[in-house]
Amino acid sequence: MDTEKTIKTPPCRTCKQNFEITDRDIAFYKKIEAPEPKDCYHCRQRRRQSYRNERHLYKDTCDLCKKSIISIYSEDKTFPVYCSDCWFGDGWDRMDYGQDYDPSRSFFDQWNDLWKKVPKLGLLTLGQMENSDYTHDAIRLTNCYLIFDGEQAKDCMYGETFYLTKDCADFLFLMKSELCYECTNCNDCYNLNYSQFCNNCNESAFLQDCTGCQNCLGCVNRHRAKFEIFNKQYSEEEYNEKIKQYGLHDYNNIQKFKQEFKKFVQSQPKKSTRGLQNENITGDNIHNSKDTFYSFDCADLRDCKYMTNCVMKSNDCMDVDIWGGMDRCYNCECVGEGAQNIIACYYVAFNVRDCYHSAFCMKSNHDLLGCVALIHKHHCILNKQYSEEEYTKLFAQIKAQMQKSGEWMEFFPIQTSAFKYNETVAQEYFPITKEQAAKWKIPWQEKDPAKYKPVDFTPPDTIAETDDSILKQILGCETCGKNYRLVSQELDLYRKKNIPVPHQCSDCRHTARMQLRNPRFLYKRKCSKSGEDLETTISPKRPEAILSPEEFVKEFF
Numbered sequence: 001m002d003t004e005k006t007i008k009t010p011p012c013r014t015c016k017q018n019f020e021i022t023d024r025d026i027a028f029y030k031k032i033e034a035p036e037p038k039d040c041y042h043c044r045q046r047r048r049q050s051y052r053n054e055r056h057l058y059k060d061t062c063d064l065c066k067k068s069i070i071s072i073y074s075e076d077k078t079f080p081v082y083c084s085d086c087w088f089g090d091g092w093d094r095m096d097y098g099q100d101y102d103p104s105r106s107f108f109d110q111w112n113d114l115w116k117k118v119p120k121l122g123l124l125t126l127g128q129m130e131n132s133d134y135t136h137d138a139i140r141l142t143n144c145y146l147i148f149d150g151e152q153a154k155d156c157m158y159g160e161t162f163y164l165t166k167d168c169a170d171f172l173f174l175m176k177s178e179l180c181y182e183c184t185n186c187n188d189c190y191n192l193n194y195s196q197f198c199n200n201c202n203e204s205a206f207l208q209d210c211t212g213c214q215n216c217l218g219c220v221n222r223h224r225a226k227f228e229i230f231n232k233q234y235s236e237e238e239y240n241e242k243i244k245q246y247g248l249h250d251y252n253n254i255q256k257f258k259q260e261f262k263k264f265v266q267s268q269p270k271k272s273t274r275g276l277q278n279e280n281i282t283g284d285n286i287h288n289s290k291d292t293f294y295s296f297d298c299a300d301l302r303d304c305k306y307m308t309n310c311v312m313k314s315n316d317c318m319d320v321d322i323w324g325g326m327d328r329c330y331n332c333e334c335v336g337e338g339a340q341n342i343i344a345c346y347y348v349a350f351n352v353r354d355c356y357h358s359a360f361c362m363k364s365n366h367d368l369l370g371c372v373a374l375i376h377k378h379h380c381i382l383n384k385q386y387s388e389e390e391y392t393k394l395f396a397q398i399k400a401q402m403q404k405s406g407e408w409m410e411f412f413p414i415q416t417s418a419f420k421y422n423e424t425v426a427q428e429y430f431p432i433t434k435e436q437a438a439k440w441k442i443p444w445q446e447k448d449p450a451k452y453k454p455v456d457f458t459p460p461d462t463i464a465e466t467d468d469s470i471l472k473q474i475l476g477c478e479t480c481g482k483n484y485r486l487v488s489q490e491l492d493l494y495r496k497k498n499i500p501v502p503h504q505c506s507d508c509r510h511t512a513r514m515q516l517r518n519p520r521f522l523y524k525r526k527c528s529k530s531g532e533d534l535e536t537t538i539s540p541k542r543p544e545a546i547l548s549p550e551e552f553v554k555e556f557f
């Protein structure tokens with residue numbers, strides 16, 4: 001393997017832990033004229049993620065057309081929020097907010113003045129949306145409810161990161177699947193429940209790392225198995241009899257089985273890196289990628305590092321979360337679809353190039369610095385138009401000043417995010433407490449006591465015992481105490497699949513699914529079979545034996 005060479009290990013400015021800068025990193029920084037980072041990869045990512053609220057929605061009014069809308073910005077925000085039609089429309093001029101650059105002030109302070117006043121887009125949804133108001137960051141949905149970050153779903157609820165799903169609920173990273181419930185990182189599956197990291201599995205439940213399995217229960221690392229329970233073969237009759245005995249339509253039986261399955265999973269070896277068709281990569285859940293390091297949940301990457309959730313063809317990028325279809329982008333959150341040389345930007349996409357420190361600039365923009373919400377613009381700084389010549393001159397001046405102040409190519413500060421920290425994805429990957437937030441002067445969303453009223457009601461153990469009156473019932477989450485309700489569409493799905501109603505709120509269910517995934521951190525370990533050196537997300541504290549991808553294939557395929 002063509003590995004990297006560690007050149008230095010400076011302490012991170014934020015978390016104080018030493019982090020690696022390799023020969024490869026330095027070559028990349030030189031190429032894009034970036035200063036070496038002062039924060040470690042995790043602290044850089046945390047800062048970017050603190051700008052992204054993926055799943056907290058609020059009722060609001062569009063500040064332009066006054067229509068009722070759903071929005072990702074909470075009621076106490078101080079900037080205007082527009083509905084999608086108004087925000088993309090011609091009823092306002094983004095250049096009205098333009099500011100002159102003031103060399104006596106910090107650039108980020110000036111950017112924040114602009115950021116605070118420019119209208120924000122309430123919800124990001126694109127393409128035809130039918131009966132799917134409570135969704136965000138999504139394209140082409142029909143009858144969907146509380147699903148986020150994905151494309152083309154029908155009759156789906158409570159999920160995140162998806163593509164082509166139908167009749168599914170409670171999912172995370174689910175692609176091309178139907179009738180799936182509580183599935184995480186599964187592709188091409190049908191009628192699969194409570195499973196993780198499976199491909200092409202049908203009519204099964206409690207599977208992990210299985211491919212092409214059918215009518216299986218509680219299996220791990222199985223390939224094309226049929227009528228197996230805990231990796232043990234049964235006849236069709238025996239299998240059906242056993243399934244009856246487990247009674248997995250009953251809430252209590254499911255909880256018991258979950259514990260049993262967890263123990264079984266820990267007794268089985270694990271593949272050190274999940275993914276297919278890779279060459280010279282480190283990370284996890286990577287597909288069809290080459291010469292790419294320390295990246296997670298990505299596909300089609302070449303010469304990239306520190307990437308997460310980028311699933312469209314990308315080359316020569318570093319430190320980008322979400323999206324893809326880009327070249328030479330660095331330190332960005334949500335950029336893609338024809339993005340070239342986009343640096344330290346948030347939500348900049350669709351045929352854009354040479355943009356720096358800008359947010360929500362879309363559709364054929366180029367040569368922007370510190371802009372917000374521009375569409376089809378070029379040679380602008382802080383939303384002010386310049387000639388190409390003026391732009392080049394002022395750009396060089398600002399760059400030099402930002403290099404001096406240490407702001408150049410850094411992402412916007414956490415403190416100026418439009419969200420409270422615990423509304424954002426940062427809290428999912430890098431959780432902090434209210435006390436820590438106060439200490440670091442990071443905005444924090446307080447719990448609304450009205451949403452946590454005690455409830456004296458436990459949902460029935462089976463869906464057969466559950467009638468429609470439950471739709472009027474306020475439920476209390478068994479984990480966090482938050483009140484939640486069921487929608488009729490989900491009751492229909494539970495009936496169709498004969499599964500009991502959940503006892504936890506959708507946020508706690510999401511957190512539980514997140515916890516079934518490995519952390520985005522690489523440990524240096526050895527393959528349990530061959531002894532070769534590995535980098536893996538499986539902590540040395542985990543009880544499972546780990547196998548290199550090659551040994552894993554030898555053992556299980």
Ligand SMILES: [Zn+2]
Pocket residue numbers: 012013014015016017039040041042043044
């Ligand atoms: Zn750090």
Ligand SMILES: [Zn+2]
Pocket residue numbers: 062063064065066067082083084085086087
């Ligand atoms: Zn409007």
Ligand SMILES: [Zn+2]
Pocket residue numbers: 477478479480481482504505506507508509
């Ligand atoms: Zn809860």
